[in-house]
Amino acid sequence: MSPxxxxxxxxxxxxxxxxxxxxxxxxEAGAGVVITGxxxxxxxxxxxxxxxxxFAVADVTQEDDMxxxxxxxxxxxIVIANAGAAESAPLPRTELDQWQRMLDVNLTGVFLTLREGxxxxxxxxxxxxxxxxxxxxxxxxxxxxxxxxxxxxxLVRALAQEVAGRGITVNALCPGFTETPLLEASIATIAAKTxxxxxxxxxxxxxxxxxxxxxxxxxxxxxxxxxxxPHSDAIHGQAISISGGEA
Numbered sequence: 001m002s003p004x005x006x007x008x009x010x011x012x013x014x015x016x017x018x019x020x021x022x023x024x025x026x027x028e029a030g031a032g033v034v035i036t037g038x039x040x041x042x043x044x045x046x047x048x049x050x051x052x053x054x055f056a057v058a059d060v061t062q063e064d065d066m067x068x069x070x071x072x073x074x075x076x077x078i079v080i081a082n083a084g085a086a087e088s089a090p091l092p093r094t095e096l097d098q099w100q101r102m103l104d105v106n107l108t109g110v111f112l113t114l115r116e117g118x119x120x121x122x123x124x125x126x127x128x129x130x131x132x133x134x135x136x137x138x139x140x141x142x143x144x145x146x147x148x149x150x151x152x153x154x155l156v157r158a159l160a161q162e163v164a165g166r167g168i169t170v171n172a173l174c175p176g177f178t179e180t181p182l183l184e185a186s187i188a189t190i191a192a193k194t195x196x197x198x199x200x201x202x203x204x205x206x207x208x209x210x211x212x213x214x215x216x217x218x219x220x221x222x223x224x225x226x227x228x229x230p231h232s233d234a235i236h237g238q239a240i241s242i243s244g245g246e247a
Contacts, residue, residue, distance in 0.1 A: 003229045005030035008076045010069075012060050012113050013083030015042030017180030018130060021217035022080060022224055027052040029225065034073060036060070037083065060109030070116040078228050079117030081110040082130040086186060088141045088193075099144045106148035111155060114170070118159075124167045126228045129156050130220070131172040133243050149174075153239045160237030169236045171227055176243030177205045178215040211244035 009026045013019040014035025023033045027050040036058040037043050043055035056072075058065040060083045070076070085105045087098055110129050117127060134142065135149035156172040163170060177183060183205070190201040206214055220242055226232060 002030040004225070007031040007078055007228075008073070009033045009078040009080070009228075010036070010073065010076050010117060011080045011082055012036045012058075012109070013130075014055065015039050015046055017182055018175070018178060018217045018220050019080075019082040020046045022082065022221045023053050024050055025218075025221045025225060026078075026228075031078070036069060060113055061104040063112055066112040066116045070120045074120060075122050076117060076120050076125070077122050078126045078128070079113060079121065080128045080130065080224060081113035081117075083109050083113075084130065084132075084182070086142060086145050086182060088145075088186070088189060090141055091143050094144060102144035103148050103151075106145060107151040107155070110152050114155070114159060118163070118168075121168060127156075127159070127168065127170040128224055128227060129170075129172045131156075131174045131239060133174050133176045133241060133246055135172065135174055136239060136241060137247070156239065157237050164236065167233075169227065169233060171235060171237065172239040173220055173223055174239050174241045174243070175215050175220050176209050176241075176246045178217060178220065180217060183214070209244040209246055213244065215242055215244065 004026060009031045011019050011023050014023045015037040023035045023046055027033045033053045035043055035046060035053060035055045038059050040057050047053040047055045056069055058069045114127050129152050131152040132149045134146045135153040138146050153172050156170050160170040187198050187201045191198045206212055223240060223242055227235060
């Protein structure tokens with residue numbers, strides 16, 4: 001019997017990338033999974049891959065959406081705030097609306113997900129935020145993204161102190177550059193703005209990982225499964241780097 005049998009899992013940003021990979025893994029481990037996002041077609045495609053996955057269209061930046069989602073679901077065991085987005089520009093050319101978009105989805109969205117999820121979390125529940133190595137260090141040309149992800153790490157550490165002793169754990173996962181559709185979009189942007197080929201842009205991103213490769217979604221998923229399984233109660237308030245040794 002899997003330790004995840006019968007658990008109820010909510011994953012935001014579940015229509016692609018890391019979120020979709022997590023949804024399938026938790027479902028295959030026996031959990032009932034609800035994925036959320038803004039694109040119904042993408043969510044439906046992931047849900048069709050396993051009978052234990054259902055979906056709900058919800059925007060993590062909208063308080064009413066997240067409140068209604070969790071009120072409708074009732075009690076849950078695991079909440080994974082995974083939804084995110086990335087845009088790039090030198091800071092002097094970063095407009096206020098771009099700054100706000102990055103904070104809205106990458107930080108406020110995590111806040112709303114964890115806040116509403118905590119209200120409905122069963123004893124022994126797990127809260128996980130998918131942050132980034134951008135929450136642990138700086139990267140050029142993505143200052144709003146880095147600021148938001150640093151905020152996620154701070155939020156996780158603060159919330160961990162609030163719920164300590166309640167049998168709940170709160171942690172952040174901090175992947176390096178990961179092979180996802182979001183990364184492919186970043187590679188296309190880099191190529192368009194710098195004149196590099198997509199292959200050159202990919203090689204540049206891979207070079208940030210001392211192992212010389214991109215992180216795979218399954219590696220992030222495996223860490224989430226471990227955090228939600230047995231013998232993980234002492235892992236609390238941590239920002240876990242999944243980056244091949246990137247400093």
